Amino acid sequence: MKSLNQRQMKSCWAILATATASILTATVGIPSSALASGLVFACSAKDVIVEVSRLDNKKLRYEAYNIPTNHQRPDLAINGGTVERKPNGDTLYRFRNKNYLYVAIKDNAYGRVLVYKNNKLIATKYCGDV
Incomplete structure (x- = not known):
């Protein structure tokens, strides 16, 4: 059960990082x-x-x-x-x-x-x- 939570946490961080990069690229104009x-x-x-x-x-x-x-x-x-x-x-x-x-x-x-x-x-x- 513990490793499943770690995987889920890593997945959440990856999604958050991707979303942040997309927002910065779209709104600030910083290239990905x-x-x-x-x-x-x-x-x-x-x-x-x-x-x-x-x-x-x-x-x-x-x-x-x-x-x-x-x-x-x-x-x-x-x-x-x-x-x-x-x-x-x-x-x-x-x-x-x-x-x-x-x-x-x-x-x-x-x-x-x-x-x-x-x-x-x-x-x-x-x-x-x-």
């Missing part, structure tokens, strides 16, 4: 692929949606979707970023693409995304600034 691989940062800013996920192989992935978007395919995807936790509590996710550097910053506020070209800051996008 990002949820399955471990979304660690999401930012809706003016003209762009940025997501950072931890893939099954533990590597980081940066995806940017230009607004308007249908979330079918990102406009920019970069694998193999780095993560750094600052003493002030901020978490920085860095991704390099040729001479561009994308930095997603998770802080105590809404967060932000910085874009550098040739080590010069060219854009700052504040999350929640839609």
Whole structure:
């Protein structure tokens, strides 16, 4: 009887997880692929949606979707970023693409995304600034 209850409990958790993923995908616009691989940062800013996920192989992935978007395919995807936790509590996710550097910053506020070209800051996008 005990193992039957454990199976039922696992089944309930699986259904709950699937329902939660479906609701987030439908209402917030987070793609189910990002949820399955471990979304660690999401930012809706003016003209762009940025997501950072931890893939099954533990590597980081940066995806940017230009607004308007249908979330079918990102406009920019970069694998193999780095993560750094600052003493002030901020978490920085860095991704390099040729001479561009994308930095997603998770802080105590809404967060932000910085874009550098040739080590010069060219854009700052504040999350929640839609």
